[in-house]
Amino acid sequence: MSIATKRFASGNEAVIDAALAAGCHFFAGYPVTPATEILEAAAEKFPQHGRVMVPTEGEIAAIHMVAGASLAGFRAMTATAPLGLSLMSEALSFFSGMTELPGVVVVQQRWGPGDGSLGPGQDGYNQATRACGHGDFKMIVLAPKTVQELVDLTIEAFDLAERYGMFVLVLGDQLLAIASEQYVVPDPAARPARSVEFGRGNGLVLPELVAVDETAGDFAALERVGRRWEQKFAAIERDEPRAERCGDEGAVDLMIVAYGSLARIAEYALPQLRQLGMQVAVVRPITLWPFPSDAVRSACADAKSVVVAELSMGQMIDDVRGAIGRRPDGFVNWLGGRAPSTEEFASKVAERHRELGAVR
Numbered sequence: 001m002s003i004a005t006k007r008f009a010s011g012n013e014a015v016i017d018a019a020l021a022a023g024c025h026f027f028a029g030y031p032v033t034p035a036t037e038i039l040e041a042a043a044e045k046f047p048q049h050g051r052v053m054v055p056t057e058g059e060i061a062a063i064h065m066v067a068g069a070s071l072a073g074f075r076a077m078t079a080t081a082p083l084g085l086s087l088m089s090e091a092l093s094f095f096s097g098m099t100e101l102p103g104v105v106v107v108q109q110r111w112g113p114g115d116g117s118l119g120p121g122q123d124g125y126n127q128a129t130r131a132c133g134h135g136d137f138k139m140i141v142l143a144p145k146t147v148q149e150l151v152d153l154t155i156e157a158f159d160l161a162e163r164y165g166m167f168v169l170v171l172g173d174q175l176l177a178i179a180s181e182q183y184v185v186p187d188p189a190a191r192p193a194r195s196v197e198f199g200r201g202n203g204l205v206l207p208e209l210v211a212v213d214e215t216a217g218d219f220a221a222l223e224r225v226g227r228r229w230e231q232k233f234a235a236i237e238r239d240e241p242r243a244e245r246c247g248d249e250g251a252v253d254l255m256i257v258a259y260g261s262l263a264r265i266a267e268y269a270l271p272q273l274r275q276l277g278m279q280v281a282v283v284r285p286i287t288l289w290p291f292p293s294d295a296v297r298s299a300c301a302d303a304k305s306v307v308v309a310e311l312s313m314g315q316m317i318d319d320v321r322g323a324i325g326r327r328p329d330g331f332v333n334w335l336g337g338r339a340p341s342t343e344e345f346a347s348k349v350a351e352r353h354r355e356l357g358a359v360r
Helices: 011-021 036-048 059-071 082-098 125-129 147-164 174-178 219-239 260-275 293-300 317-324 342-359
Strands: 004-010 026-029 052-055 076-080 103-109 167-173 180-186 243-247 252-257 280-285 287-289 303-310 330-333
Touching: 004 011, 011 036, 011 076, 011 103, 011 147, 011 174, 011 180, 026 036, 026 059, 036 052, 052 059, 059 076, 059 082, 059 103, 076 082, 082 103, 082 125, 082 167, 103 147, 103 174, 125 167, 125 287, 147 167, 147 180, 147 219, 167 174, 167 260, 174 260, 243 260, 243 293, 252 293, 252 342, 260 280, 260 303, 260 342, 280 293, 293 303, 293 317, 303 317, 303 342, 330 342
Parallel strands: 026 052, 026 076, 076 103, 103 167, 252 280, 252 303, 303 330
Antiparallel strands: 004 180, 243 280
16 A cells, blocks of 8 residues: 655646656656746656656757657656647657657646747647647647646556557646645655566567568558557547536536636636526546547537637637537637636636527
8 A cells, every 4th residue: 555645836846746656767858937847846856766867958858868768668757838849749759659658748838829928828739639740649638637636647647658658748737837736646665666568669660660571561561550559549539538527417508618727717617607697517628638529528418508718729629529519609718828717717708608698
């Protein structure tokens, strides 16, 4: 039975406590807001537990070092922001896609594009859920809403990475990065860093391509690899989707679809929306890929209106539309690196709900 420790710290520091508890042996990273404190916490805590931490000259070096540690059989991770993930995307397409190495990347979103703002945003959604936009591969994406979930999902990310042979992204944001909350984390001694044996494909050359028939070329071998990936992705889409619903049960006037920190704000705003006479609930995707289509469809089935809420320009709308079979009735968002208070959230959602009623 593992010993758990109760702590109070920021989300970024909690990431490293979770990594140590998961048996992560190696961290490499480059400072970038709002994930810099993850690097700083790793620099302090990894050596204390006999683990290895390397500050790198950039994000490209970091992801290659993480892949090297993974290739050696150790649990490894990095942390960045969406603009750093852009630089890592080519390496991820090779190491997570072609060679199927396991690893973890914690991504704390800030509003963009480009350097953008240092405040919270959620416009890394498409980048994360569409495999950084490059290559016919996928990565599991987990979206916590609290520091405790950030801890739990970071630990689980290592297990999922090894189970499926891929990099797993934990997609947070600036609010979650700087929030200081109480959380419980297992003691690192309960799961020490170790070398592990992984499954097929964990090498620089895939087994299927080692002995290719020169007369047939390598197309048939590559297709066998691709078909194996298809089966793996189908298994993940079947077994790993998860979502959470909170608020009024049964039929509701309004179902809000939101993820991450904004879903938490939406949940805190429910009492104010009820005071306005609305029956309302929130459904929150926890896995952004695989998107929990069945859970979202079920939650929205008996809602008079479905409204998507984001800290971006609607990047999740297509996934919600695919889940419920139609375009959501409404959309509310906040841009520029600013998140709403619960009062602002309730006011804007109520206004949009009234507009929808007037249209009908």
